Amino acid sequence: MQKIIEGKAYVLGNNIDTDQIIPAERLVYSLSDPEEKKNYGRYALSGVPAPAAGLPDGNHAFVKEGGHRSEYAIIIGGKNFGCGSSREHAPACLQIAGIQAVIAESYARIFYRNSVDGGFFIPLETTTPLIDEIRTGDRLSVDIGAGTVTNVSAKRQYPLKPLGDVLEILEAGNIFEYAKKAGMLPKDSCNEFGNTSSP
């Protein structure tokens, strides 16, 4: 797991649902095919209404027309980030667009779980809302070990909540690697594992 994450912030509001993160009509693309899955980066956050896209001003494209990578590395969100659907395409599309961390006041449960178990990025929480403190485009530096996020542009620092139970999974990489460490899955190769009836 990356301990220091640096990059530009993209700021969103409260209750950013998975239909805004990746609209349902886009869920048809393959997540296995390396070329086809670029579509998820291309359409990441395409459901966010323009006035709310990149606060406080809005109307900031998350991914430039025709591309699939974003200039932003960190998303700042409000309460209940990722509410709605269980579509794993939501955390996946953010990763494909280049997001390395989301920092929100709180998360919807399934989105949070998917982010951790799939190892897409680090979902961090703050004790105080940051959506009015940080502007889209501000340069941020996240220090996981120290538990802080610094707004380099505004020279201000904020504490992050400890990652708690999910830290072990994030450090392992994803739920499969974690299960291998925990002895739930064979460590070497699990190619034959699916043939057996119990671990």
Place this chain on the structure above:
Amino acid sequence: MGMTLTEKILSAHAGGKSVRPGDNVWVDVDVLMTHDVCGPGTIGIFKQQFGKNARVWDREKVVIIPDHYIFTSDPHARRNLEILRDFVKEQGLPYFYDAGTRNYKGVCHLALAQEGHDRPGEVLFGTDSHTCTSGAFGMFSTGIGNTDAAFILGTGKLWVKVPETMYFEFNGTFPPYIMAKDIILQVIGDIGVDGATYRTMEWGGDAIAKLSMEERMTLCNMAIEGGGKNAVIEADDTTLNYVRQRTQKPYTVHRSDKDANYCFKKIYNAGAMEPVVAKPHSPDNKALVKECQGVRLDRSYIGSCTGGKITDFKAAAQLLKGKTVKIDTFIIPATKEVEEDLHKEKIGGQSLMDIFKNAGAHLGPPSCAACLGGPQDTFGRTQAEEVVISTTNRNFPGRMGSKKSQVYLASPYTAAASALTGRITDPREFL
């Protein structure tokens, strides 16, 4: 200290050890359900992690129900159905309800119940956030992503954080114009879209005990709209009568202990409930129907896992019989069984199907249809600035297709009454 129904089910599936809220436990999975939107991704991760020749942990416990993008010409959506077919063939899976065959069912949450996959006391995971619907059967059920589903496919297990339980008790009798949709929209309005995050929503009281299985499913379906991990209602005679007609498999009925610990309790007087809507663009944006009376509509949409069951259409038909709709009205049965029942069920000698046709409604084939927008050619999808009253479960920006459309969530009664006037209308005007 006793345990809640949810704690007991998780305990029984974690080797029988006592569990407490906050514990992380590995549970044995009874059923894994997936569909056409998340199945292909799940299969991809399963193969990547367990090898291309890997077999699923238990063929009897995997249920695949294509339902989202069925009646579309979208080439990627059609390709995704082929991926499911190839996997089912390769693995020899017995429970596959394939599109375009006599086995096709429709919306997974109702199909699970109708095909006997919902059984009291069991643990069911599905790659769909509304999997919490199955909690109506006194079981633990919740939505997961592709990665977790792939993990289950290979191992039959998943880690779960044991949730705290919130208890919602309704006493007395609901008025005849109140439906489960009014109840859940009222509760979500009270607790907010994140009021039940990481928690169980347990429903009880004598008013809940009088509800049909269909109405109970609507209540549990929308627990996710309050952020809930799962919803649950204790199995009773109504549950067992439904289950026994649909499966011979054994099951276990668990009940919450009298001294179980709840993190929240709220008691409602069922008789005092009023019809409500959720205004755009959030399921907790609650208002009484009478407060929105007169809002002009372009469309009424009656369908989906929360609004496309036979009880929903009986309610709608009661109001639409012998009348003509004033706005575009879409009727989409959730499953084939519901569609067949539209022909069989009659009011005053007329089938529900005829009532809807005579009222001028547009009838679509069973599937998720425009509940979540979907490909451009999806039946009932919004394309512009439509104002819609809908029996579906979400009204996020762009949820039904167009980012410019506005969706009011409401009961089938309210959606039907509003279809007759072209404005948001209290169903009591027609009942």
